[in-house]
Amino acid sequence: MKTITMDVAIIGAGGAGLRAALEIAQQHPNLKIALISKVYPMRSHTVAAEGGAAAVTQETDSLEHHFDDTVSGGDWLCEQDVVQYFVENARKELIQLEHWGCPWSRKEDGSVNVRAFGGMKIERTWFAADKSGFHLLHTLFQTSLKYPNIKRFDEHFCLDLIIENETVQGVLLLDIAEGEIKLIQAKSVIMATGGAGRVYRYNTNGGIVTGDGMAIAYRHGVALRDMEFIQYHPTGLPGSGILMTEGCRGEGGILMNKNGYRYLQDYGLGPEVPLGQTKNKYMELGPRDKLSQSFWQEQKKGNVFKGKRGDYIHLDLRHLGEALINERLPFIRELAKAYVGVDPVHEPIPVRPTVHYTMGGIATNNKTATSLSGLFAVGECASVGLHGANRLGSNSLSELVVFGKLAGQEAALYAQEKKHIDIKILEQKAQKIVQRTEDFLHSNGSEKMVDIRQEMGDTMEEGVGIYRTKPSMQKTIDKLHELKKRYKNIKIEDKSSVFNTEFLYAIELGHLLDMALAMAYSAINREESRGSHQRIDGFEKRDDKNYLKHSLAYYQGDDAPEIKYGKVTITRSQPAQRAYGAAGDKKIKEDIK
Amino acid sequence: MNKKTIVIDILRYRPEMDEKPFTQSFEVPYIEDTSILEALQYIKDHLDSTISFRWSCRMAICGSCGLMIDNIPKLGCKAFLRDYYPNKISLEPLANFPIERDLVVVMDDFMQKLESVKPYLIPGDNACMSSGEYQQTPLQMEKYKQFSMCINCGLCYAACPQYGLDNNFIGPAALALLARYDRDSRDAGSAQRMKILNQEEGVWGCTFVGYCSTVCPKKVDPAAAIQLLKVESSKDYLIGLFKPD
Amino acid sequence: MSKRKPYIRKLETNWWLKTGFYTRYMLREGSCIFITLYSLILTWGIFNLSQGESSFNMWLDTLQNPFFIILHLIVLIFALYHSITWFALAPKAIALWVKGTRIEDSVIIATHYAAFAIVTVLCLLIITL
Numbered sequence: 001m002k003t004i005t006m007d008v009a010i011i012g013a014g015g016a017g018l019r020a021a022l023e024i025a026q027q028h029p030n031l032k033i034a035l036i037s038k039v040y041p042m043r044s045h046t047v048a049a050e051g052g053a054a055a056v057t058q059e060t061d062s063l064e065h066h067f068d069d070t071v072s073g074g075d076w077l078c079e080q081d082v083v084q085y086f087v088e089n090a091r092k093e094l095i096q097l098e099h100w101g102c103p104w105s106r107k108e109d110g111s112v113n114v115r116a117f118g119g120m121k122i123e124r125t126w127f128a129a130d131k132s133g134f135h136l137l138h139t140l141f142q143t144s145l146k147y148p149n150i151k152r153f154d155e156h157f158c159l160d161l162i163i164e165n166e167t168v169q170g171v172l173l174l175d176i177a178e179g180e181i182k183l184i185q186a187k188s189v190i191m192a193t194g195g196a197g198r199v200y201r202y203n204t205n206g207g208i209v210t211g212d213g214m215a216i217a218y219r220h221g222v223a224l225r226d227m228e229f230i231q232y233h234p235t236g237l238p239g240s241g242i243l244m245t246e247g248c249r250g251e252g253g254i255l256m257n258k259n260g261y262r263y264l265q266d267y268g269l270g271p272e273v274p275l276g277q278t279k280n281k282y283m284e285l286g287p288r289d290k291l292s293q294s295f296w297q298e299q300k301k302g303n304v305f306k307g308k309r310g311d312y313i314h315l316d317l318r319h320l321g322e323a324l325i326n327e328r329l330p331f332i333r334e335l336a337k338a339y340v341g342v343d344p345v346h347e348p349i350p351v352r353p354t355v356h357y358t359m360g361g362i363a364t365n366n367k368t369a370t371s372l373s374g375l376f377a378v379g380e381c382a383s384v385g386l387h388g389a390n391r392l393g394s395n396s397l398s399e400l401v402v403f404g405k406l407a408g409q410e411a412a413l414y415a416q417e418k419k420h421i422d423i424k425i426l427e428q429k430a431q432k433i434v435q436r437t438e439d440f441l442h443s444n445g446s447e448k449m450v451d452i453r454q455e456m457g458d459t460m461e462e463g464v465g466i467y468r469t470k471p472s473m474q475k476t477i478d479k480l481h482e483l484k485k486r487y488k489n490i491k492i493e494d495k496s497s498v499f500n501t502e503f504l505y506a507i508e509l510g511h512l513l514d515m516a517l518a519m520a521y522s523a524i525n526r527e528e529s530r531g532s533h534q535r536i537d538g539f540e541k542r543d544d545k546n547y548l549k550h551s552l553a554y555y556q557g558d559d560a561p562e563i564k565y566g567k568v569t570i571t572r573s574q575p576a577q578r579a580y581g582a583a584g585d586k587k588i589k590e591d592i593k
Numbered sequence: 594m595n596k597k598t599i600v601i602d603i604l605r606y607r608p609e610m611d612e613k614p615f616t617q618s619f620e621v622p623y624i625e626d627t628s629i630l631e632a633l634q635y636i637k638d639h640l641d642s643t644i645s646f647r648w649s650c651r652m653a654i655c656g657s658c659g660l661m662i663d664n665i666p667k668l669g670c671k672a673f674l675r676d677y678y679p680n681k682i683s684l685e686p687l688a689n690f691p692i693e694r695d696l697v698v699v700m701d702d703f704m705q706k707l708e709s710v711k712p713y714l715i716p717g718d719n720a721c722m723s724s725g726e727y728q729q730t731p732l733q734m735e736k737y738k739q740f741s742m743c744i745n746c747g748l749c750y751a752a753c754p755q756y757g758l759d760n761n762f763i764g765p766a767a768l769a770l771l772a773r774y775d776r777d778s779r780d781a782g783s784a785q786r787m788k789i790l791n792q793e794e795g796v797w798g799c800t801f802v803g804y805c806s807t808v809c810p811k812k813v814d815p816a817a818a819i820q821l822l823k824v825e826s827s828k829d830y831l832i833g834l835f836k837p838d
Numbered sequence: 839m840s841k842r843k844p845y846i847r848k849l850e851t852n853w854w855l856k857t858g859f860y861t862r863y864m865l866r867e868g869s870c871i872f873i874t875l876y877s878l879i880l881t882w883g884i885f886n887l888s889q890g891e892s893s894f895n896m897w898l899d900t901l902q903n904p905f906f907i908i909l910h911l912i913v914l915i916f917a918l919y920h921s922i923t924w925f926a927l928a929p930k931a932i933a934l935w936v937k938g939t940r941i942e943d944s945v946i947i948a949t950h951y952a953a954f955a956i957v958t959v960l961c962l963l964i965i966t967l
Contacts, residue, residue: 736933758849
């Protein structure tokens with residue numbers, strides 16, 4: 001076992017991890033940073049974000065508007081002090097990215113352009129055509145190459161945290177190519193490992209989005225907050241789940257059922273906005289949870305298309321014209337052509353809701369610190385409290401940079417005040433984990449990994465999907481416990497050391513199962529409907545009296561996680577009715593009165 | 594039931610067991626919209642779990658799954674069985690890279706090449722965060738945008754015989770990345786990067802084969818980037834003749 | 839201890855026969871041999887010209903030999919091949935912008951052919967006049 005001494009270890013080198021690393025590298029050149037990723041940084045799933053990043057930009061806009069959109073979009077489960085910090089810092093961070101070279105799309109005069117996005121009152125989404133995440137990630141990665149105090153550990157898998165005196169002291173890594181274990185001693189650790197969307201069968205996520213950081217922190221007693229809130233993105237390709245950005249609708253794309261009818265007007269998002277126009281917070285520019293729920297309703301009514309890749313509706317971009325599609329949505333055109341054989345210039349794209357984002361995650365305070373001393377968390381793996389019960393599109397890319405920077409600052413401050421402890425103690429701890437890892441690798445199970453993975457994905461879609469009932473969730477929970485039992489007897493054929501991906505998949509599957517259980521138990525305990533958590537078994541309404549609070553899932557080994565609740569910080573926006581379309585405008589008028 | 598199948602030959606190499614690579618054949622169900630990547634996943638899930646390959650996004654943006662399909666560098670997620678059926682398909686790790694294991698290649702040299710070209714904005718004297726974003730017109734952006742689309746998949750290195758013959762050559766993706774920053778109106782680092790591209794291993798290592806641009810899945814056209822840099826390098830040489838400093 | 843053992847595949851000497859793209863590239867590069875040969879023949883002619891009329895006529899006579907005629911044909915084919923492939927690649931090295939739009943590749947290629955035609959006609963005029 002190799003030991004390496006650093007000051008701050010960052011696990012995950014996507015948008016949040018890179019931003020944190022850059023902050024420390026710039027502000028604290030004396031600190032040594034370990035930037036750890038199980039892939040190369042530019043493979044991180046930030047790369048697949050398409051639509052853009054939100055920040056108040058236009059003169060007609062205001063921080064209050066962005067705040068209100070985010071809080072109501074999150075069905076009042078947001079930490080309002082966090083939202084306030086976020087809206088105040090978002091623009092500055094996007095300008096910082098611009099100064100690092102991010103090619104944000106421009107207006108003719110050379111200033112940054114913004115596009116409309118769902119649930120946003122005024123256009124405030126900065127975009128780089130429809131590859132915003134790709135450009136953001138590559139800009140951050142390339143900028144990080146400037147700083148010699150960022151030491152990268154590419155293709156290193158984090159096996160565990162090393163904890164002593166109830167304080168994080170380092171991380172244990174598996175060098176995937178070498179098959180060698182490395183102990184990184186660090187004074188503070190930032191988790192930036194992304195979401196856990198892969199617990200579902202159909203999702204927009206890359207194969208690497210397996211909730212590793214969440215699971216590792218969770219197993220050490222850190223709470224996972226609001227895990228029941230899973231975002232279904234309304235427009236993924238059927239079968240593969242490949243994302244068709246909300247930017248399609250921001251640019252004027254429409255959704256139609258099999259009768260060619262723009263059904264969203266039947267679900268509190270109307271009246272219909274004429275073709276070729278967009279109206280913020282109306283119709284296709286409603287929030288993601290509402291749109292995905294409307295699909296489900298239409299499906300029940302039999303108004304959706306039936307195809308060999310499953311049910312779908314149409315996302316029609318034809319009226320936008322070839323020139324606009326090529327300028328603003330070139331990647332969408334490329335993807336639709338390659339994966340469903342449809343050229344959106346001439347034909348509507350078949351789409352359906354697919355799992356996209358985990359609103360919840362490792363519980364942190366408003367400065368990204370977790371309950372475990374020395375451990376910080378940021379990005380999709382964390383729940384800093386920005387998104388509440390439903391995230392607004394384009395808030396997450398901004399979140400990565402706003403809170404990535406904050407996490408960097410906080411972890412650096414923490415590291416500066418701490419001293420490394422005796423490495424021998426850590427090595428002893430590490431040795432136990434190495435033993436555990438090797439025992440797992442050399443176990444002689446018989447359960448097929450693919451079966452467990454697919455059954456998990458299917459049962460999550462069935463029980464903890466867009467709409468939920470107690471019996472369906474209970475069935476899923478029972479199934480998950482069965483799968484977890486079978487997982488202990490998993491078959492790992494490959495016992496080799498060099499680039500053993502089967503072994504990594506097995507570890508990841510263990511993480512996913514724990515995430516699935518946390519989600520399912522958090523869901524079944526919330527007896528109300530809020531944001532992306534919708535129940536149709538007598539709890540159809542939001543219940544602020546009993547459930548205006550965060551769920552907190554605590555790991556209990558093989559037993560059911562313990563679900564507790566924490567209070568929601570409310571500063572200036574009292575819970576009110578969430579309204580979009582004409583009802584939303586009516587509500588604003590009433591509020592003014 | 595008479596299910597259609599297709600045969601996939603994979604060049605395998607397990608460093609702890611094999612002296613040299615060998616070919617292993619697999620028969621997988623044929624569905625026309627199955628990608629090569631999905632076929633590999635099928636093989637790993639059902640036929641041989643010890644086979645290793647890189648992948649993640651499934652949508653041709655993360656750059657992980659490059660490999661040689663019938664001797665042509667492609668992304669596994671963006672090539673489909675229907676394009677080969679009923680013929681046998683041959684899969685090999687990306688050419689010109691050392692094989693780590695199976696379809697996984699060693700990317701260390703590629704990463705070092707990317708790092709070597711100063712791929713970040715080197716601001717001029719007028720850079721100031723407080724005055725907001727830099728102004729950059731769509732036309733100014735157009736001059737480098739294409740070269741900013743590289744997903745670092747490495748296909749162009751597998752397509753470049755010059756890199757295959759001498760891997761000191763900086764190579765297509767890294768030089769395109771150099772051009773991306775060089776041509777950015779916000780950048781003032783051309784002079785620093787000129788030293789890099791003037792070298793023998795820089796742009797002059799390129800003999801304009803042009804295959805890199807043909808295989809590029811993102812139409813980055815690294816060959817064009819390099820030729821434009823050659824023009825810059827030549828200009829720099831000529832100016833240097835008259836204005837020694 | 840590392841168990842890594844990266845396997846390095848050497849580029850085989852016949853690599854350029856493996857795909858048509860590489861073969862065509864090598865033919866383009868190989869065309870320089872024939873063009874060099876032709877320039878040597880021309881240099882030989884100029885040398886003969888300096889030696890007087892009879893010497894120059896003898897050079898002309900030699901060129902009537904079927905061997906030289908076939909050689910000239912081969913050289914012509916390679917020169918044309920080189921020009922065509924080179925013109926096709928030319929837009930990559932030229933990024934010209936006029937009023938906010940990049941000049942189309944086809945325009946650049948067409949300009950090359952036009953220049954080629956004009957130079958050819960001029961040469962023919964000089965020779966025949």
